[in-house]
Amino acid sequence: MKPLRVPDYADLARSCLAADVAGYLNGGAGAEWTLRANESAYSAIPLRPRVLTDVERCATATTLLGADLAAPIGVAPMAYHRLFHPDGEIGTVRAAGAAGALFVASMFASTDLAEIAAAATGPLWLQLYWLRDRGAVLELVGRAAEAGYGALALTVDTPRVARRYRDLRSGFTLPAHARAVNVDAALMATSHVAEAGTSAIERHSLERFDPRITWADLAWLRERTALPLVLKGILTAEDAELAVRHGVDGIIVSNHGGRQLDGVPATIDALPEVVDAVGGGLPVLVDGGVRTGSDVLKALAVGADTVLVGRPVLWGLAHAGTEGAQDVLQTLREELEEAMALTGRPTLAHLDRSVLGTPNRTPYHH
Numbered sequence: 001m002k003p004l005r006v007p008d009y010a011d012l013a014r015s016c017l018a019a020d021v022a023g024y025l026n027g028g029a030g031a032e033w034t035l036r037a038n039e040s041a042y043s044a045i046p047l048r049p050r051v052l053t054d055v056e057r058c059a060t061a062t063t064l065l066g067a068d069l070a071a072p073i074g075v076a077p078m079a080y081h082r083l084f085h086p087d088g089e090i091g092t093v094r095a096a097g098a099a100g101a102l103f104v105a106s107m108f109a110s111t112d113l114a115e116i117a118a119a120a121t122g123p124l125w126l127q128l129y130w131l132r133d134r135g136a137v138l139e140l141v142g143r144a145a146e147a148g149y150g151a152l153a154l155t156v157d158t159p160r161v162a163r164r165y166r167d168l169r170s171g172f173t174l175p176a177h178a179r180a181v182n183v184d185a186a187l188m189a190t191s192h193v194a195e196a197g198t199s200a201i202e203r204h205s206l207e208r209f210d211p212r213i214t215w216a217d218l219a220w221l222r223e224r225t226a227l228p229l230v231l232k233g234i235l236t237a238e239d240a241e242l243a244v245r246h247g248v249d250g251i252i253v254s255n256h257g258g259r260q261l262d263g264v265p266a267t268i269d270a271l272p273e274v275v276d277a278v279g280g281g282l283p284v285l286v287d288g289g290v291r292t293g294s295d296v297l298k299a300l301a302v303g304a305d306t307v308l309v310g311r312p313v314l315w316g317l318a319h320a321g322t323e324g325a326q327d328v329l330q331t332l333r334e335e336l337e338e339a340m341a342l343t344g345r346p347t348l349a350h351l352d353r354s355v356l357g358t359p360n361r362t363p364y365h366h
């Protein structure tokens with residue numbers, strides 16, 4: 001079957017990946033309640049189309065922190081793209097460039113940061129986890145600035161990696177061909193030691209991630225880099241207000257694709273309170289469960305400036321390398337453009353909450 005819709009790639013990817021890798025990619029934390037909620041909450045929101053509005057041209061292009069995008073769509077930071085295809089991050093960053101999408105490289109990318117930057121043809125950010133070894137983080141930040149990365153996204157929902165039962169069952173560990181090559185090898189050693197019934201990445205996080213950081217520590221990082229700082233993993237108005245007060249440059253509303261705290265709401269349900277708390281002063285991005293152009297339109301209508309897509313990009317990569325990842329991103333852009341035409345909203349500025357109906361609330365199931 002030739003894939004046409006983004007979800008078509010999910011099945012194709014599963015059939016070409018080892019079971020433990022597919023489980024790591026597709027799984028979530030705990031009972032995977034939040035994982036399911038992310039997708040089903042989008043499906044629950046009906047659209048309210050307007051007619052007779054001249055939709056011959058629907059413009060999806062936008063800017064984010066001063067960079068041009070073909071559409072308000074980007075690739076969420078995800079570790080170890082080489083787990084899924086030998087092209088790894090080179091495949092996905094080329095796909096993002098060709099599709100005019102933002103690319104956020106993970107701190108645990110399996111390709112050299114400078115090589116990713118050399119293959120990039122569009123905006124590029126670097127995601128960070130705050131390690132106990134601050135020097136290692138700072139060294140990475142310095143290399144990112146030198147290589148031309150445009151912003152840093154500090155992930156704040158992961159003081160440790162959560163219990164992900166698929167990974168515990170498979171005894172998930174990293175194979176030799178997918179390593180976090182941008183971080184000192186000694187600091188990554190436990191991430192590829194197998195131990196039956198445990199997840200190596202969870203054990204590694206307990207050892208190396210710094211769970212003691214607080215809002216006060218952001219100043220330490222900001223004093224040491226001129227790059228804009230975006231926080232990834234905000235879900236409440238309270239934390240959005242603190243983020244604004246601490247002078248960050250953007251917020252990513254995220255529950256880590258249901259991979260961290262299970263039981264938090266779908267991100268599309270957390271988005272309104274964050275958007276309202278921020279009040280337009282900073283860009284607000286959102287990720288989690290975006291599988292169609294209508295999902296993108298719904299997030300923009302609530303007030304997101306850009307939407308990030310995670311697993312679908314790796315489904316595309318796993319199935320067909322750069323071409324597959326690019327097709328996923330282009331399909332989402334084309335479906336967004338179609339959804340704008342058919343809802344009678346020819347510009348992004350027309351996308352406000354009036355396009356959203358009252359959700360049909362049966363989506364959260366256990």
Ligand SMILES: Cc1cc2nc3c(=O)[nH]c(=O)nc-3n(C[C@H](O)[C@H](O)[C@H](O)COP(=O)(O)O)c2cc1C
Nearest residue numbers: 076077078079106155256257287288289309310311
């Ligand atoms: C395989 C995989 C690896 C991930 N690695 C990271 C990471 O290194 N850093 C991070 O901040 N988020 C990471 N995430 C979370 C994504 O950035 C994003 O929040 C999530 O995938 C969005 O949900 P979606 O997959 O439903 O689109 C990862 C997600 C997946 C699926």
Ligand SMILES: CC(C)CC(=O)C(=O)O
Nearest residue numbers: 079108161201205256259
């Ligand atoms: C290696 C992990 C910490 C990457 C991650 O964030 C994830 O798997 O969700």
